Amino acid sequence: MARIGVFICHCGTNIAGTVDIPTVVEAAQNMPMVVYAVDSKYNCSEPGQAAIRDAILENRLNRVVVAACSPWMHEKTFRKAVASAGLNPYLAEMANIREHNSWVHNDKQAATDKAIEIIKMAVAKVSRHEELFPKALPITKRALVVGGGIAGIQTALDIANAGHPVVLAEREPSIGGRMSQLDKTFPTLDCSSCILTPKMVDVMQHPNIKLMTYTELEQVEGFVGNFKVTLRQKARKVDHAKCTACGLCWQKCPEKVDSEFDLNLGKRTAIYIPFPQAVPPRPVIDTANCRYQKYLDFTAEGREGKAPPKCGICEKICPVGAIDWEETDELITEEFGAIVAATGYKPFEPGGYTELGKGKFADVITGLELERMMSPAGPFNGEVKRPSNGEHPKEVVFITCVGSRDKQRGRTYCSKVCCMYIAKHAIMLKSHDPEVNCYVFNMDVRTVSKDYEEFYEQAQLSGATYIRGKVSKIRQEGDQLIVRGEDTLLGEIIEVPADMVVLAVGMEHSEGAAELAQKLHISYDVNGFFVEAHPKLRPVETRSDGIFLAGACLGPRDIPETVSQGSGAAAKVCGLLSQDFLTTDPLVSVIDKVKCAGCLLCQDICPFSAIDSETLRDGRTVSVVNESICKGCGLCVAACRFGAANLHGFTQEQLLAEVLALWE
Amino acid sequence: MSQIENVHTKARELLESQAVDCVIGFGKGTTGGSRPLFVYGPEGVEDLIFDETCAHNLAKYLLNRKGKTTAVVLKACDARAVNLLLSEHQIERDKVYMIGVVCPGIKENGEPRDTCLRCGQRTPVSYDYLAGEPEEATVDAELQYKGVAEMEAMSMAERKAFWEAQFDRCIRCYACRQVCPGCYCDECFVERLDPLWVGIRIAPSENEMWNAMRAFHLTGRCIGCDQCERVCPVGIPLSLLNRKLEKEVYETFGYEAGMDPEAAPPFATYKKEESLGFGE
Numbered sequence: 017m018a019r020i021g022v023f024i025c026h027c028g029t030n031i032a033g034t035v036d037i038p039t040v041v042e043a044a045q046n047m048p049m050v051v052y053a054v055d056s057k058y059n060c061s062e063p064g065q066a067a068i069r070d071a072i073l074e075n076r077l078n079r080v081v082v083a084a085c086s087p088w089m090h091e092k093t094f095r096k097a098v099a100s101a102g103l104n105p106y107l108a109e110m111a112n113i114r115e116h117n118s119w120v121h122n123d124k125q126a127a128t129d130k131a132i133e134i135i136k137m138a139v140a141k142v143s144r145h146e147e148l149f150p151k152a153l154p155i156t157k158r159a160l161v162v163g164g165g166i167a168g169i170q171t172a173l174d175i176a177n178a179g180h181p182v183v184l185a186e187r188e189p190s191i192g193g194r195m196s197q198l199d200k201t202f203p204t205l206d207c208s209s210c211i212l213t214p215k216m217v218d219v220m221q222h223p224n225i226k227l228m229t230y231t232e233l234e235q236v237e238g239f240v241g242n243f244k245v246t247l248r249q250k251a252r253k254v255d256h257a258k259c260t261a262c263g264l265c266w267q268k269c270p271e272k273v274d275s276e277f278d279l280n281l282g283k284r285t286a287i288y289i290p291f292p293q294a295v296p297p298r299p300v301i302d303t304a305n306c307r308y309q310k311y312l313d314f315t316a317e318g319r320e321g322k323a324p325p326k327c328g329i330c331e332k333i334c335p336v337g338a339i340d341w342e343e344t345d346e347l348i349t350e351e352f353g354a355i356v357a358a359t360g361y362k363p364f365e366p367g368g369y370t371e372l373g374k375g376k377f378a379d380v381i382t383g384l385e386l387e388r389m390m391s392p393a394g395p396f397n398g399e400v401k402r403p404s405n406g407e408h409p410k411e412v413v414f415i416t417c418v419g420s421r422d423k424q425r426g427r428t429y430c431s432k433v434c435c436m437y438i439a440k441h442a443i444m445l446k447s448h449d450p451e452v453n454c455y456v457f458n459m460d461v462r463t464v465s466k467d468y469e470e471f472y473e474q475a476q477l478s479g480a481t482y483i484r485g486k487v488s489k490i491r492q493e494g495d496q497l498i499v500r501g502e503d504t505l506l507g508e509i510i511e512v513p514a515d516m517v518v519l520a521v522g523m524e525h526s527e528g529a530a531e532l533a534q535k536l537h538i539s540y541d542v543n544g545f546f547v548e549a550h551p552k553l554r555p556v557e558t559r560s561d562g563i564f565l566a567g568a569c570l571g572p573r574d575i576p577e578t579v580s581q582g583s584g585a586a587a588k589v590c591g592l593l594s595q596d597f598l599t600t601d602p603l604v605s606v607i608d609k610v611k612c613a614g615c616l617l618c619q620d621i622c623p624f625s626a627i628d629s630e631t632l633r634d635g636r637t638v639s640v641v642n643e644s645i646c647k648g649c650g651l652c653v654a655a656c657r658f659g660a661a662n663l664h665g666f667t668q669e670q671l672l673a674e675v676l677a678l679w680e
Numbered sequence: 681m682s683q684i685e686n687v688h689t690k691a692r693e694l695l696e697s698q699a700v701d702c703v704i705g706f707g708k709g710t711t712g713g714s715r716p717l718f719v720y721g722p723e724g725v726e727d728l729i730f731d732e733t734c735a736h737n738l739a740k741y742l743l744n745r746k747g748k749t750t751a752v753v754l755k756a757c758d759a760r761a762v763n764l765l766l767s768e769h770q771i772e773r774d775k776v777y778m779i780g781v782v783c784p785g786i787k788e789n790g791e792p793r794d795t796c797l798r799c800g801q802r803t804p805v806s807y808d809y810l811a812g813e814p815e816e817a818t819v820d821a822e823l824q825y826k827g828v829a830e831m832e833a834m835s836m837a838e839r840k841a842f843w844e845a846q847f848d849r850c851i852r853c854y855a856c857r858q859v860c861p862g863c864y865c866d867e868c869f870v871e872r873l874d875p876l877w878v879g880i881r882i883a884p885s886e887n888e889m890w891n892a893m894r895a896f897h898l899t900g901r902c903i904g905c906d907q908c909e910r911v912c913p914v915g916i917p918l919s920l921l922n923r924k925l926e927k928e929v930y931e932t933f934g935y936e937a938g939m940d941p942e943a944a945p946p947f948a949t950y951k952k953e954e955s956l957g958f959g960e
Contacts (some may be wrong), residue, residue, distance in 0.1 A: 611867055616766040620948030635747055637769065655947055657897050658865045659872065672875040 018143040021052040021077040022135060023068055025059040025084035027114055034118035036128040039435055040083070043132045047139045051075055060090050065097040072101035079142045083111040083135050104147035106602065106665060111138035133678060140677035144670045147601035152477075153644050155241035156353040157593045160185065162233055162532070165193020166575060167358035167567025169215050170582030171589075176224035178590045183350060184219060185231045185247055190294035191216055193360055194568075197277065199390040199398075202440040202574060203471035209293055209393070216295040230300055231646030234347060236535050237625075240562030241353045241598045249346040253301035254287070258338035261289075261297040265330035265339070273305045275395070275638040278388050281403075282395025287330045292393055301330070301339075312341060336502040354562050354589040357546060358582065359532060361568040364431075372415065372519060373490045378404040380490065380517045382418075383437055386435040390444060400448055402516055407493065409515035410451055413499045414438045415487050416458040420522035429543060431522030432572040435462045438520050439475035446478045454480040454510050457487050457501050466577065483510070490517060523572040536563050538626060545571045556585040558622075564588050604646035605653060611660035612638040618652035618661060627652065683781060684730050686811035687753060691725040691777055694751050700777055704741050705753035706734040716741065723837030728753070730811075732787045737761055737905045740861045742771050751777035755786075757795075760938025761861035762901035767941045768901075770864060780807025782815055788910075795906040795919065798823050805939055826926050827917075843888070843921075849914040850887040856908035856918055857894065862937075864903045869893060894920045900929040900946050903938035 022044040026032035037055045045055035052075045056064045059082055073078060080103070084095045087110045095105035113131040121127040157180055161172045164186030172184040184191065195201075196216075198208035219225050228247060235246040254265075269285035277290040284290070286306040287299050303309045307327035314323050331339040363384050366374045374380045379402050381389075392398035402409050416438060420431040435458070442454040461482065464471040476482065487501035499512045525544030533540040538558040539547040546569050549557040556564050566585040567578040607618070607627075614637040619627045626645035631637045639660075641652075652661040653668070662668060681689070691703040699707035705728040706715030713733040718741075719725055730753065739761035754762060762778060765771045800818035803810070814851050835844060854870070857863045858874050870878045870890055878893070879886045895918075902922040909919040929935055933946035 611865075613770070613865055615770065617768070617945065617948060620944065658867070659869055669875050 018049045019052075019075065020047075020050045020079040020080045020081060020142060021068070021071050021075060022047070022050055022054075022081045022139065023059050023064075023071075024053065024055040024113075024135070025064070025082070026055060026057050027047065027084060027118075028057065030116045031084070031114050031131075031176070033185075033637045034121060034124055034127045035113060035131045036124060039128050040113075040131050040135065040478055043138075043239075044083075044135055047136055049079075049143050050139060052077060059084050060093050063224065063463060065093070068094070068097045069101040078103065078107065079145060080108040081111055081138045081142050082108060083113050083131065083138070085114040086112050086116075088109075104149075104331060106148040107142070107144035107145050109138045109145065111135045119358050136680070137674040137677045140673040144667070144673050145665070148664055150602050151643060152597040152599055153241055155593065155595060155598055156243070156351045157181070158183070158350075158352050159354045159356065159593065160245055160350070160352040161356045161358060163193070163358035163360055163567075163569070164188070164191030164219075164227075164229065165358060165360045165567065165578075166195045166212060166215070167360065167569075167578045167582045168193070168356070169212075169219055170579045171356050171358055171566050171586045172225050173215065173218055173222065174583050174586030175589050175593075176222045177282065179191070179224065180590065180593045181224050181226070183226045183247075183352070185226060185228045185233060187230065187232045187250075187253075188290065189230050189288075189298075189300045190290050190296070191219060191227065191229060192291070192293070192295065194363075195383075195575060196291060196293070197279075197384060197387060197391075199387045199392075199394070200440060200444060202436045203467045205440065205443070209391075213293045213295075216293070227296065228348075229296060231348075232416075233532060233535060236355070238351075239624075239626075239642070240515045240560075241592070242644070243352045243355055243562065245352055245355070246347055246349045247643070249348055250300075251303070251343045251345050252298075253303065253306075253340055254299055255338045255340050255343070256296065256298045259298045260334045260336055260338075260397060261299075263334065264333045264335070266299055266509075268329050268333050268456060270329065271303065271305055271307050276582040278355065278395045279382075279385050279507060280426045281385060293299050298453055308341070336524055354564065354592050355536065356564045356566055356585045356589060357532065357536060358566040358585070359526045359529060359569040361523040361572070362526050364427075364524045366418050366519050366521050368425065369418055369503070369519075371486065371489050372418065372517070372665050373497075374519060376491065377492060377497055377517075378402075379409075379515065380519065382519050382521045383434065383441065384521070386441055386518050390441075390448070400445065400516075405476055410453065411496075411512070411514045412452060412516045413497075413512055413514040414441065414456040414458075414518045415499075416456065416520045416522060418519040418521045419524070421459060427522070427543075429522075429572065430462065430493050432462070433574045434520035434522060436471065436574070437469055439472050439480070440519070441518060442475045442480035443478050446480070455499075455514070456480055456482045457485060458482060459497070460484070483492055483512075485510075506629060519646070523568060526569065529569065536560065538563055538565075543571075556588055562592065591625065598644070600644045601648065602643075603648045603663070604643045605641045605648065605650065605661055605663050607639045607641055607656075608660045608662065609640075611658045612656075613658050614638050615657070617655050617657075620653050621651050623649065623651065624645070683812040684728065687728055687730060687779060687781065688725045690811065691719060691728060691751065692722045694777060695719070695722045695725065700749040700751040700866040701752070702745065702748070703751040703779075704738045705779075706730055706736070706738075709733070730781050732784050735786045735788065735793070735907075735910060737859070737861055737907045739765060740859065740907075742776060743861075743864050746771065746798055747775065748777050749777070751779055753779045753781055754804050754807065755781060756799065756801040756804045757783075757903060757905035759806050761905060762923070763806055763938040763941040764862060764901060764903050765864075767938075767943070767945065773941075778804070778807045778809070780804035780810040780812075781809070782812030793910070795904070795909075798826055799904075800824075805946060806941070825919050825923055825927050828927055831920060831924060835940050843891075844884065846888040846916045847891050848884055850882075850916060851914060852887060852890060853913060855911045855913065859907040859911045860898070861903070861905070861907075862898050863894075890920070891916070891918075892919070895925055898922060899925045900933070900935060901937045902926050 036500045041055050052098050059062050098108040099105040111134045159175050159182045161168045161184045172182045175182045195212050203209050230250045232248045234248045237244040265287045266285045269287045270282040271286035274280040275284040277283045287301045289299050310324045311326045388394040389396050389400045463472045485502035485504040489500045491498050497514045503510050529544050537560045548555050564585040566581040626642045632639045650663045653663050695699045703719040706714045707727050709715045737758045739758045786793050802815040878889045906919045935946045
């Protein structure tokens with residue numbers, strides 16, 4: 017027989033201001049199976065919790081209803097209080113008479129009546145509660161970091177330094193990410209490669225890090241502490257175990273193609289490393305462009321006509337015989353306890369801004385293209401030249417917010433870094449050539465981190481002219497571009513002649529972000545950025561346990577913020593991997609094998625892939641819930657026609673008892 | 681050869697080669713008409729008939745032969761029932777041999793069934809062997825949803841009164857459930873005592889609950905064989921209710937149960953453009 021205690025909270029005046037507490041206490045005392053009912057100013061306070069504990073012991077209570085706030089707020093608190101009296105914590109139930117009642121009503125009489133009904137339902141439900149016990153599961157103490165940019169590098173290094181093995185997977189042939197394409201970094205103007213390369217080398221040399229470049233995530237199974245991940249090692253056609261990175265192959269390869277790393281401003285060979293400091297310093301063969309591969313494909317398909325020339329120079333010249341034409345994509349399955357997605361961003365593609373003429377006028381370039389021009393290791397050896405005629409530009413116009421803060425084009429967010437990189441470009445151009453004049457068309461300048469405002473001032477002092485207003489049109493006159501825009505401070509339309517126009521393009525989600533999110537069962541927002549578990553308090557976690565986030569895959573970030581997130585995610589991973597066992601929440605679904613007819617609809621519906629099937633000895637196939645994956649959402653319960661699925665803590669019996677209590 | 685001769689030949693071949701243990705088909709009824717016939721050996725195949733009296737949906741019997749090899753004679757609607765059971769993992773494809781027959785339209789007491797008048801599908805959508813000459817399906821949505829529009833035109837009060845009058849006659853014999861190929865729970869919700877979803881007494885509220893829940897459990901799953909209506913001893917127009925729900929499902933999700941065993945049921949899929957019906 018249930019002996020229920022009801023503890024009614026005033027929550028100061030939050031509840032007591034709208035609900036007549038003595039009436040509610042009296043009503044609760046007369047509810048079926050209630051042997052004790054009392055009020056408290058604050059149930060959640062230490063004396064409030066002590067009162068619950070003492071009342072359980074004195075009155076031999078075996079069920080508890082706390083009528084107070086939302087379970088989101090204090091369910092854990094009261095479960096602990098109940099457990100401290102020796103009762104199973106899941107024998108407590110909360111009746112939400114604050115958010116669901118006092119906060120949304122003014123009529124005291126009606127709110128009092130409603131509080132009584134809410135408590136009545138909770139009493140009926142708790143009488144059907146059962147003891148529930150969490151389970152302990154072992155943890156695979158290894159982490160996977162997806163994405164080898166500065167976010168992934170930092171995350172991997174921090175986890176590895178804490179003593180846990182890490183696999184760092186990167187889909188490009190080298191780690192380094194966007195940061196490796198930059199020339200200098202704001203606001204200190206130190207060289208990007210100089211500060212990044214040592215970290216890349218650390219990754220390569222770290223005994224706890226296994227680096228897997230040219231690798232993509234194929235499939236994720238399992239759950240927190242016990243993920244099973246399939247990775248696709250793309251065919252490199254080069255045996256990296258043999259290769260000594262002597263560089264003969266990429267020096268001799270006759271096929272020259274546009275370099276992705278240099279944003280097509282320069283050339284690379286078909287067998288290549290993307291940039292000189294690449295890690296690992298081992299080449300891959302770009303099979304779409306390799307002459308010998310084309311010849312192989314031609315003969316393999318038995319096509320008619322003239323065969324392409326049989327090249328194979330790299331194979332002939334390689335002193336260690338590392339070229340392997342037989343190599344194919346390889347699927348590798350590994351187990352991990354935690355996964356960090358650090359997949360970064362891609363620069364906004366400004367083709368849609370036709371008025372700015374990107375693609376039409378050669379001298380309209382993006383900020384990242386200017387970075388490659390400025391980079392001493394870049395295609396122009398650090399010389400900024402006009403793509404149209406190779407001359408040094410003297411008049412340079414910058415246009416901010418291209419692909420950012422533009423409601424009309426459905427791109428509402430601020431990309432955060434553009435204001436600062438323009439300031440950097442202006443300073444750098446001036447230092448390259450003091451005769452350069454920079455004009456910056458801007459909406460306003462955002463400088464919200466440490467030393468950023470000072471850096472912006474430095475840009476202005478170096479001579480950059482900031483014009484507040486938008487650009488409406490760019491046209492060609494002679495060999496110059498005429499930038500027409502509004503100066504909103506003067507209230508005039510102005511025209512600025514320019515040798516070169518730099519578009520400060522914003523950040524966009526990386527290629528394939530949505531597909532990755534689906535594989536990881538994490539959410540992404542309308543802009544394609546991944547969604548954190550809580551924007552303020554859980555910024556590097558996701559709603560899927562064991563999956564963490566770092567860097568620009570969450571939204572526009574600068575390098576300092578990205579690095580701190582990498583370290584933050586690493587701390588979360590280490591916190592998880594330092595435990596020996598995981599305890600699972602017992603509020604999960606359970607499927608009655610007798611009632612289940614095995615239609616398996618629940619498997620299709622479950623958003624967490626938590627349901628497997630099992631064939632019983634009598635030959636029937638039934639669904640089984642994996643308790644460590646189940647989040648207790650209850651979709652399977654709603655979908656099950658057989659009534660075989662039931663949610664612990666919210667069983668059909670409990671819910672029906674709640675509803676029926678309203679009619680009593 | 682005529683269609684039934686083809687059925688005989690195929691059934692004999694399957695039983696002689698022991699490809700199947702049993703052929704489920706139609707036999708002559710004891711009081712005229714037809715009855716389901718289970719043939720376990722080649723000697724019985726001549727007893728199989730197929731004509732316009734063969735009203736039963738034999739797919740239901742496959743549920744009793746799980747794990748055993750069975751051939752079954754299927755009209756167009758019956759084949760959709762097999763597809764439904766396949767998509768719900770109730771039977772295994774390699775254990776079932778589908779002998780399709782081209783349906784002439786079933787008559788009862790010499791009159792064509794309403795269902796068959798509405799149906800444009802004479803040839804089964806799926807089969808392993810087709811005994812007759814295939815005929816093109818004709819699609820006539822107006823005919824298919826005949827009566828539904830009239831019901832939709834009723835006011836809520838009229839509709840309530842209409843169905844109350846229908847359900848008032850229900851004696852809860854559950855014949856509709858027993859005959860339905862989609863009703864295969866080991867324990868039906870009406871027989872559950874805790875929680876007691878439906879009271880045991882025969883009363884309007886409980887009758888309504890049963891009929892509404894039965895229809896809801898079949899939403900997006902009814903293959904339109906109308907066996908439920910055929911066997912109802914008090915003549916409740918259950919097909920009307922089923923077709924209304926199937927129309928809703930078709931219009932919202934573009935899905936028809938039993939047409940393709942591989943198609944994901946609407947419950948298990950989500951498309952961004954789907955209307956949630958709220959918060960929009």
